[in-house]
Amino acid sequence: MNGILSVILPAYNENVNIEKSYMTIAQILSASSIPHELVYVNDGSTDNTWNEICRMKKKETSISRITGICFSRNFGKEAAIMAGLTNASGDACVVMDCDLQHPPEKLPEMYYLWQQGFEVVEGVKRSRGNENGIYKAGAKLFYKFMSLAAKTDMSRASDFKLLDRKTVNSILSMPERSIFFRAAASWVGYKKTEIEFDVKEREYGESKWSKWSLVKYALRNIAAFSTFPLQLVTITGIATLLGAMILAFQTWIRYYSGTALEGFTTVILLLLMLNSVVMVSIGILGYYIAKIYEEVKGRPMYIISEFAKEK
Ligand code: UDP
Numbered sequence: 001m002n003g004i005l006s007v008i009l010p011a012y013n014e015n016v017n018i019e020k021s022y023m024t025i026a027q028i029l030s031a032s033s034i035p036h037e038l039v040y041v042n043d044g045s046t047d048n049t050w051n052e053i054c055r056m057k058k059k060e061t062s063i064s065r066i067t068g069i070c071f072s073r074n075f076g077k078e079a080a081i082m083a084g085l086t087n088a089s090g091d092a093c094v095v096m097d098c099d100l101q102h103p104p105e106k107l108p109e110m111y112y113l114w115q116q117g118f119e120v121v122e123g124v125k126r127s128r129g130n131e132n133g134i135y136k137a138g139a140k141l142f143y144k145f146m147s148l149a150a151k152t153d154m155s156r157a158s159d160f161k162l163l164d165r166k167t168v169n170s171i172l173s174m175p176e177r178s179i180f181f182r183a184a185a186s187w188v189g190y191k192k193t194e195i196e197f198d199v200k201e202r203e204y205g206e207s208k209w210s211k212w213s214l215v216k217y218a219l220r221n222i223a224a225f226s227t228f229p230l231q232l233v234t235i236t237g238i239a240t241l242l243g244a245m246i247l248a249f250q251t252w253i254r255y256y257s258g259t260a261l262e263g264f265t266t267v268i269l270l271l272l273m274l275n276s277v278v279m280v281s282i283g284i285l286g287y288y289i290a291k292i293y294e295e296v297k298g299r300p301m302y303i304i305s306e307f308a309k310e311k
C-alpha cells in the first residue's frame, strides 16, 4: 500500500525557505516513490512567504501536491500545526519545521515504519543543536515538568513526528482550544516507535522565538496539560497546617509553664488556626477548579485503536 504522505510545514516569515523546503522534500520523497502533499501554513507572515507558497503551488505535479493555507494574522506554531492537520488529506501526516532543521532525509525511513504498522513515529533529538546555558537549563526544567504532566519522557521530544490518519483524527477530536501538539500526540496513545535525528543549524532566516515568547510558551503548555500549579495551594495549606500544629503545641506549653504573656496565647492560636483554614479551603477550591478544567476540556475518556476483525 502506497498511501499519500502529507507533510505539514508551519511557516512564519520564511520566504527564503519555502522554495528550498519544497524542492528538497519533494525530491527526496519522489526519489523514494512516495506520493505526497505539502501543506504550507502561512502563520501571518509579514514578508513574502505567502507569495512564495502561491508560486510553488503553480509548480505542483500529480505526485507532489501543494496545499497552501494563509492565516489572517500570526496565531502561533501550535495553531498552524492544527490547521495543517485539519486540512491535510494524506493517509499519514508528518509535521516538520520549514527551515529544514528537521532532516527531510529521515522522511522515507519514517514512512517505511508507518507502512510496517506503526501509528506514531516520533522524531527524538539526539542532540539539541547549539543552545546557550540559560536556555538549556530552562528547557530542561520545562521538559521535566511536561514529562510528569504527560506521563511520558518528553525531554528529547520534538514536533517532528509522523502520525497515522487514525492518530490525526484522535488529536483533532480533542475539543480543547489550548492544545500542546507534542504532548497531545503522546496522550492519544497508539502504536509508537522512535527515530533519532540531529537538529541541524538554521541556514536562512532567524529563529522566531524570543526569550519572552519561550516563557509564555512554557507557561501556556504547562497550564494546558497540568493542573499541578493549582494543587500547589493544597500542598502549601497542608504544610502551613503542620507548622501551625507544632507552633500551637509550643504556645500551649508556654501558657501552662507560665512563661507566656497575658492574652498572647489566644492571639497566636487564632492566627494559626485561621490561616491554615483559609489555605486549606483555597486548596479545596483549587481541587474543584482543576476538576472543572478537566471536564471543560472535554477530552474523550478513552480512545479505541481497533476492534478484532472476523478472519
Ligand atoms: N513558526 C510559526 N509561527 C510562529 C513561530 C514559528 O509557524 O509564530 C514556525 C517557523 O516558521 C518554523 C517553525 O515554526 O517553521 C519553527 O520555528 P523556528 O525555526 O523559529 O524555531 P526554532 O527552530 O528556533 O525552535
Ligand code: MG
Residues within 6 Å of the ligand: 097, 099, 101, 202, 207
Ligand atoms: Mg528552526
